[in-house]
Amino acid sequence: MKEAVKGYHIFLSKSWLKWAIYIPYPIVLIGMVYILNRYLTFFQYICIGMVCGMIVAVEIMVDTYVLMGIASKNTNRLEYLKTSTKGLPLLKKVLAMDAVRRFLSITVILAGAYLVIGTDPTGTSNVTPAQCFICIVITDLLVELAFLLTRLFLNVWINLLTVYILWGIAFLEGFIILYKISLLPILLVMVLCAGVIAAGRTLILKRAGESYYDG
Amino acid sequence: MEIQTAIKIENLIKKYKGFKLEIPSLKIPEGFATALIGENGAGKSTLINVLAGIRLDYTGEITYFDGRQEEKAIRENVGYTGPGNYFMPYWTIDVVGKASRLLFEQFHEERYQEICQELGVDKKKTSIEKLSDGMKMKTMLAAVFARDTQMLLLDEPASPLDPLMRDKLCSMIREYIEEGNGEKSVFFSTHNIADMENVTDYAVIMAHGKIVEKGFVEDLKEKYILVKGESSEADSGKEILLGFQKNHYGYEGLCLSENLDKLAGMDIVTETPTLSQISVAVMKEFSNLAGSAK
Numbered sequence: 452m453k454e455a456v457k458g459y460h461i462f463l464s465k466s467w468l469k470w471a472i473y474i475p476y477p478i479v480l481i482g483m484v485y486i487l488n489r490y491l492t493f494f495q496y497i498c499i500g501m502v503c504g505m506i507v508a509v510e511i512m513v514d515t516y517v518l519m520g521i522a523s524k525n526t527n528r529l530e531y532l533k534t535s536t537k538g539l540p541l542l543k544k545v546l547a548m549d550a551v552r553r554f555l556s557i558t559v560i561l562a563g564a565y566l567v568i569g570t571d572p573t574g575t576s577n578v579t580p581a582q583c584f585i586c587i588v589i590t591d592l593l594v595e596l597a598f599l600l601t602r603l604f605l606n607v608w609i610n611l612l613t614v615y616i617l618w619g620i621a622f623l624e625g626f627i628i629l630y631k632i633s634l635l636p637i638l639l640v641m642v643l644c645a646g647v648i649a650a651g652r653t654l655i656l657k658r659a660g661e662s663y664y665d666g
Numbered sequence: 667m668e669i670q671t672a673i674k675i676e677n678l679i680k681k682y683k684g685f686k687l688e689i690p691s692l693k694i695p696e697g698f699a700t701a702l703i704g705e706n707g708a709g710k711s712t713l714i715n716v717l718a719g720i721r722l723d724y725t726g727e728i729t730y731f732d733g734r735q736e737e738k739a740i741r742e743n744v745g746y747t748g749p750g751n752y753f754m755p756y757w758t759i760d761v762v763g764k765a766s767r768l769l770f771e772q773f774h775e776e777r778y779q780e781i782c783q784e785l786g787v788d789k790k791k792t793s794i795e796k797l798s799d800g801m802k803m804k805t806m807l808a809a810v811f812a813r814d815t816q817m818l819l820l821d822e823p824a825s826p827l828d829p830l831m832r833d834k835l836c837s838m839i840r841e842y843i844e845e846g847n848g849e850k851s852v853f854f855s856t857h858n859i860a861d862m863e864n865v866t867d868y869a870v871i872m873a874h875g876k877i878v879e880k881g882f883v884e885d886l887k888e889k890y891i892l893v894k895g896e897s898s899e900a901d902s903g904k905e906i907l908l909g910f911q912k913n914h915y916g917y918e919g920l921c922l923s924e925n926l927d928k929l930a931g932m933d934i935v936t937e938t939p940t941l942s943q944i945s946v947a948v949m950k951e952f953s954n955l956a957g958s959a960k
Contacts, residue, residue, distance in 0.1 A: 454768060457764070457768060458768055461757070461761055461764050461765045461768065462754065464754070464756045464757050464758060464761045464793075465756065465758075466791070516756050517756075528751050528754055530751070530752045531752050531753050531754075531765070531769075531809075532769065533719070533720045534718060534719070534720060534741070534744075534745075534769075535741060535742075535769035535770055536737070536738050536741045536742075537769050538769055541768060541769065663720065663721060663722040663723070664723040665680075665682040665683070665712075665721060665723060
């Protein structure tokens with residue numbers, strides 16, 4: 452576990468990034484929900500939609516500095532890792548740690564948003580724990596889907612385009628709070644999310660393995 | 667004196683996009699600095715990548731340290747530096763140190779910092795991708811020399827370095843071998859042997875994916891003789907000499923010592939060639955340029 456955390460922080464590389472994803476990132480987004488909810492809008496779905504969109508945008512942009520392009524064909528950015536027998540196992544741990552960190556970040560932020568909305572003294576919260584949870588899973592799913600694309604190419608413009616498109620889709624999550632959510636959709640989305648995470652991880656490791664072969 | 671083998675290659679074949687690396691047999695001696703010399707596209711990087719274990723699509727057998735060690739120990743004991751994008755682009759020099767500590771058990775971070783300082787690698791917080799090629803190479807060298815290894819595989823280490831740093835690199839290689847007491851070896855590739863000649867003990871010359879000459883430098887200098895003669899006798903020397911060159915003043919080329927008697931009666935001067943002259947002459951014989959040069 453310690454090695455996975457150290458390895459992940461090595462991939463985070465930028466010192467400001469290591470600090471930013473753990474402290475300002477969740478605080479700023481929860482703060483954004485607070486301001487939206489208390490001062491700018493009566494509509495809670497806008498608050499949830501905005502924060503989901505912002506999470507997707509931030510996570511994709513953070514990944515620019517972490518694993519962008521890692522699954523590109525003929526990637527040669529792993530040469531140093533490949534000179535060690537610990538290199539690819541370390542990469543596997545980093546991918547796992549990255550997924551865990553992201554899920555925890557999204558959970559903290561959306562749970563915080565849920566609490567902010569739920570403690571609004573002027574209104575009644577329409578957000579249920581089930582709705583909050585499905586937003587967490589759908590947001591994670593959208594981010595992981597984005598990575599299937601952004602990690603294939605070493606191109607910042609593709610990242611930006613993906614941010615624009617998925618921010619809009621994530622915003623629509625806000626409308627989930629207008630509906631009752633049962634267990635089945637939650638389970639389906641969880642399975643889908645796990646599948647996308649596994650597919651992304653498999654693709655990266657497959658490309659890493661292919662990089663041992665020319666042509 | 668029996669010389670141990672650091673790496674033994676047998677029947678190595680690697681095919682890649684119209685190129686074929688073919689080495690029936692090669693023994694890299696232990697305790698020496700071996701230069702792998704060849705023009706661009708000769709197959710030097712391909713060979714070093716295979717030896718470093720970062721390319722696996724080959725057939726043949728490679729034995730490290732006479733088969734005395736397991737695969738994991740081999741990777742730990744072999745250090746490699748390569749060209750191009752070697753580290754993750756957003757890593758900084760400090761992060762390279764931290765990553766190396768995780769990747770290699772015998773990596774010494776204090777030594778890494780000392781070597782970085784010695785080599786003038788001072789932009790510790792700058793991303794690797796923003797560094798010059800020279801700084802990137804210095805970082806790679808610092809990372810590899812900070813490990814306890816038995817063998818270094820260095821792919822074109824001198825190419826991006828300034829002359830002062832090349833001299834420093836030669837000193838580092840020499841110190842590395844000397845502190846190993848005959849058990850440490852360096853195998854480096856270069857297309858400009860002149861800068862690394864003073865540290866080279868054994869030379870392997872490649873052309874078109876094949877080894878065309880190899881041997882200890884002293885032996886090669888006995889095998890070949892540099893011959894210089896008058897322009898009027900150039901035509902006679904042309905057929906016998908390797909790397910034949912003619913100018914207004916005369917001609918020069920390399921001659922096998924055993925063929926020197928074929929130049930008997932000609933007005934020639936002989937000298938001991940440098941490794942650079944031997945390499946150029948041998949490569950010219952096998953190069954595509956050989957036809958136009960003659």
